[in-house]
Amino acid sequence: MADEAFNATAWCLDDATAGYEVQSVENGLCSAFAYTDVTNAGLDVFYLLFAAAMVFFMQAGFAMLCAGSVRQKNVKNIMLKNILDACGGALGFWSIGYAFAYGGATSDKKGFIGSSGFFLADFTSGGDLIGWFFQFAFAATAATIVAGTVAERCKFEAYLCYSLMLTGFVYPVIVYSIWSSSGFLTAFNNDPAVGCGMHDFAGSGVVHMTGGITALIAAKVLGPRIGRFHDADGNPLPEPHSFPPHSVALQVLGTFVLWFGWYGFNPGSTLGISGEGVPDVAALCAVTTTIAAAAGSVSAMFTDMLLSRRKTGETMYDITMCMNGALSGLVGITAGCSVVEPWAAFVIGIVAGWTYIFWSSLLVKLKIDDAVDAIPVHFGNGMWGCIAVGLFAEPARTINAFGEHGHYGWFYSWGNGSADAHLLAAQVCGVLWIIGWVTVIMLPYFLILNALGLFRVDALEEEVGLDISHHKGAAYDMSGPSADVQEKFEISRSQRKIEVPKESNDEAA
Numbered sequence: 001m002a003d004e005a006f007n008a009t010a011w012c013l014d015d016a017t018a019g020y021e022v023q024s025v026e027n028g029l030c031s032a033f034a035y036t037d038v039t040n041a042g043l044d045v046f047y048l049l050f051a052a053a054m055v056f057f058m059q060a061g062f063a064m065l066c067a068g069s070v071r072q073k074n075v076k077n078i079m080l081k082n083i084l085d086a087c088g089g090a091l092g093f094w095s096i097g098y099a100f101a102y103g104g105a106t107s108d109k110k111g112f113i114g115s116s117g118f119f120l121a122d123f124t125s126g127g128d129l130i131g132w133f134f135q136f137a138f139a140a141t142a143a144t145i146v147a148g149t150v151a152e153r154c155k156f157e158a159y160l161c162y163s164l165m166l167t168g169f170v171y172p173v174i175v176y177s178i179w180s181s182s183g184f185l186t187a188f189n190n191d192p193a194v195g196c197g198m199h200d201f202a203g204s205g206v207v208h209m210t211g212g213i214t215a216l217i218a219a220k221v222l223g224p225r226i227g228r229f230h231d232a233d234g235n236p237l238p239e240p241h242s243f244p245p246h247s248v249a250l251q252v253l254g255t256f257v258l259w260f261g262w263y264g265f266n267p268g269s270t271l272g273i274s275g276e277g278v279p280d281v282a283a284l285c286a287v288t289t290t291i292a293a294a295a296g297s298v299s300a301m302f303t304d305m306l307l308s309r310r311k312t313g314e315t316m317y318d319i320t321m322c323m324n325g326a327l328s329g330l331v332g333i334t335a336g337c338s339v340v341e342p343w344a345a346f347v348i349g350i351v352a353g354w355t356y357i358f359w360s361s362l363l364v365k366l367k368i369d370d371a372v373d374a375i376p377v378h379f380g381n382g383m384w385g386c387i388a389v390g391l392f393a394e395p396a397r398t399i400n401a402f403g404e405h406g407h408y409g410w411f412y413s414w415g416n417g418s419a420d421a422h423l424l425a426a427q428v429c430g431v432l433w434i435i436g437w438v439t440v441i442m443l444p445y446f447l448i449l450n451a452l453g454l455f456r457v458d459a460l461e462e463e464v465g466l467d468i469s470h471h472k473g474a475a476y477d478m479s480g481p482s483a484d485v486q487e488k489f490e491i492s493r494s495q496r497k498i499e500v501p502k503e504s505n506d507e508a509a
Helices: 002-006 037-069 072-102 126-149 156-178 204-222 248-265 278-312 319-334 342-365 374-392 395-402 410-415 422-451 459-464 466-470 483-495
Strands: 009-014 019-024
Touching: 037 072, 037 126, 037 248, 072 126, 072 156, 072 466, 126 156, 126 204, 126 374, 156 204, 156 422, 204 319, 204 374, 204 422, 248 278, 248 319, 278 319, 278 342, 278 395, 319 342, 319 374, 342 374, 374 410, 374 422, 459 466
Parallel strands: none
Antiparallel strands: 009 019
16 A cells, blocks of 8 residues: 555646646656646736735835835825825826837837827736736836935925826836837847847836936935025035934835845746746846845945944944945846846945945035935946946846847956957946936926926925925824823822831831
8 A cells, every 4th residue: 555655646737638647746746747828827927916016015115214214294294105106106007108118019110109008908818917017016116216315395296296207208218118129229129229238127227217317306406405404594514414214113124125025026027937947037036136135235334334434433333324235236236137147246236335325425415415315226226237237247147038149248258358348338328318318308397396386395394394284293193191181190199009017126126
């Protein structure tokens, strides 16, 4: 019986006959299971559903991070904006955004913007619908980046206007140019630009740079918070005033939620899991994402510690540097997570931490106020992530993720004696295109909002806080019991006390 039990059989689908064949448990339960087209499609839909849900959960991470970073008097305002990012992103991307981003794209033509699929017309298959859901989560992420930068001083109406503009038009055009098969910079066209097209696997440029450059323009037009760089009389402060975060615990929670969500952001960008070689790409993305995040965190924190010790003589470890360094590493690896080796992910993360420190210091010198340091994280490291692909893209991994085109990272080409810089050139072109497009559209847009008085809140409203002035009261009830109630409680407690008689010295003896 023991031998018979060991050789027990299992019934498994046979792809060749669409029937069943017997397989031995000795060779592994259902070891000859072969997926059909139907099961492949179902598996890919489930994989994208799971990945998109993780990306959407990043909205909670952004909300926690922003809420912890602002002052207590503005918590409701920033949380509401994060909720409406998801709502506005869903409606804008459903109505026109997705059609502009992917509508009518084919690999045998090139264009500027999509022109079909508005309101998801004729979208019936699971693959089409889940594709929209996944891409919507990315669009909402691009809009959320801006919310933190302009926190504590931006009018609610202006926020709604630019959020819809970004997700409905500006971001979709960039998506079409780089990710659709008809884009003029895409790597998925039959005739890609520069012979290879821009390689931005999960969106260092498409998502993070777009949100980051929008945030930079908005912060410059909007101006700094009251008291950040000037005193009450308008005189420059000797040192910029820092506004401490009201909850470091929420900041750390938000950072971990974002890090977790990035495992849907990067590995999920394979857009499926059943194809040949795709599991290898997804697994590599998870590994490189982890290494770059850890390296960026350590790099930023210890570099800041060394710079501070050299300046003040004291050794201090800044948790903000640790958190934003990790996020910088995540942004930096997003473009190249599928094409670089693990050691290169470590290098990219280290440089990402330095890039964050450089951009954060530069903004202070330029007197540009970023309430959560989103510009250094997303814009600065979005650029670095795109450029890093042109330097570190390893040939075999690039072929696995993007196909054979003969152009790889410049360091590998240089090592082979060819010095081929086609991919690096494509990456630079992509960076310049994103900066140029967003600036041309969003700079006049923000200037018009500002000229119409629709951009910035009144100075008194800013001083009292946006929660009280715009959202019916503070986020936290810190009032406590009244003085009369406390007095009555003390009297009641004193009446309940029982006095214990002390023993005399003789009795004690």
